[in-house]
Every structure is written in structure tokens, then in C-alpha cells.
Amino acid sequence: DVQLAESGGGLAQPGGSLRLSCVASGFTFNNYWMHWVRQAPGKGLVWVSRINNDGSSTSYADADSVRGRFTISRDNSKNTLYLQMNSLRVEDTAVYYCARDALPTVAGDAAHDYFDSWGQGTLVTVSS
Amino acid sequence: DSQMTQSPSSLSASVGDRVTITCRASQTVGNFLNWYQQKPGKAPKLLIYGASSLQSGVPSRFSGSGSGTDFTLTISSLQPEDFATYYCQQSHSTPLIFGGGTKVEI
Secondary structure (H helix, E strand, O other): OOEEEEEOOEEEOOOOOEEEEEEEEOOOHHHOOEEEEEEOOOOOEEEEEEEOOOOOOEEEOOOOOOEOOEEEEEEOOOOEEEEEEOOOOHHHOEEEEEEEEOOOOOOOOOOOOOEEEEOOOEEEEEOO | OOOEEEEOOEEEOOOOOOEEEEEEEOOOOOOOEEEEEEOOOOOOEEEEEOOOEEOOOOOOOEEEEEEOOEEEEEEOOOOHHHOOEEEEEEOOOOOOEEOOOEEEEO
């Protein structure tokens, strides 16, 4: 079974940092683009970032939201996806989900950009 | 960026009802439109991809249609386990955008 397990959430102060991790199992991790999606309490889903199979290509949501503050990365030897979050703001408070791109790709292929497997999410709370 | 507008934002329905949810894109997304179901406290679940393709394991009472800017998710006969929030999402281009959600209530 495909499993994605996030960790690293918690309470952070405005301006602080957190690093989220997502450990993948049950599939060949380096065959898939991976994504982060967040959901503020009581609100809808917001795509945050994606990374390609070997980590050489990344994309982020618009500049006003996370670009320049968040960094996505992966370690295929550890089957782990990361999200480094710096300069945290109160509005970054959300459940953060890692999600698998729906279809496997080979290096150089484009992402399919929809999500067939999700983790359970990790809650990030930014508050003073 | 393409904005995704869902309607209605909520609806009340009964078991056995036919339910239709609409998603409109601010610019064409071709057929790169996907639907998810989310229950409280749970991760979303992929229902429909490519506007009309049913994800493996999803009951056939769920169907999707549309192309370009206007899309529809239909539940042909609402079941008790279908009470949830539904989201559309465009995968035409980044940034990937979700609709605001439609809560289906009893």
C-alpha cells in the first residue's frame, strides 16, 4: 500500500522556521513528482509546491504566498520529501499535506499535477 | 493564473438524490480538471481526473463532465458516505488551483 507520513509540524513564532518531512513507502519514490498542499483551519485546499523525480526542478505557489520563504526538497535515498519553511507568518497556519503526483514519470517528464495519494497531514501553527 | 469558482458553496440533499456541483475556470484549462472528496479531519481523495475519468476504486455513481472552462461533478444517487466537501482542481498550469469547495450536507 502507498503510504505517506508527514511530521515536523508544531507551534512556531512569527518569523520562525520549521522543516516538514514526508516519508514515503509502498511505491518507488523516485518515479514520482511530489507536492505539498496546505489547508488553513476551516478553509479550502491550497497547492504550495512541487518537485520532480530527482529534485532538479521545483515550482511554488505565487510570490505573495510562499515563494522565497519555503523550499521543497527530497532525498530519494531516504524516500523522504521535505518542506523548509522560513520567515513564517500567522497566515501560514494550516495542515500541510504531502501528496503524490498521480502517475509515474521518467526523468525529464512533466508532472501530471493531480494527486492520487495523500498523507494524513501535519498541523503547523504560527502564533506568538 | 486561472481561478476556479465552485457553486454552490454548500447544498443540502437527501440519500438517493441526484447532486450536481459546478466548477468554472477563469480561463480555459482544457480537460485538465480533477475532483476530490474530503471528509472532516481526513485527507482529500481523488475521484475524477481529466474532467471525466473515474479514479480506480471510486463508485460509478460519481461522474464528471465538461471541458474548457465549465465542469460538472454529478453524484447520481447520493449515499450516506457521500456527505463531504468536494473540490475541483485545475492541472493545466502552475500555480495549481483548487476551487473553494462545495459542502454536501444532509
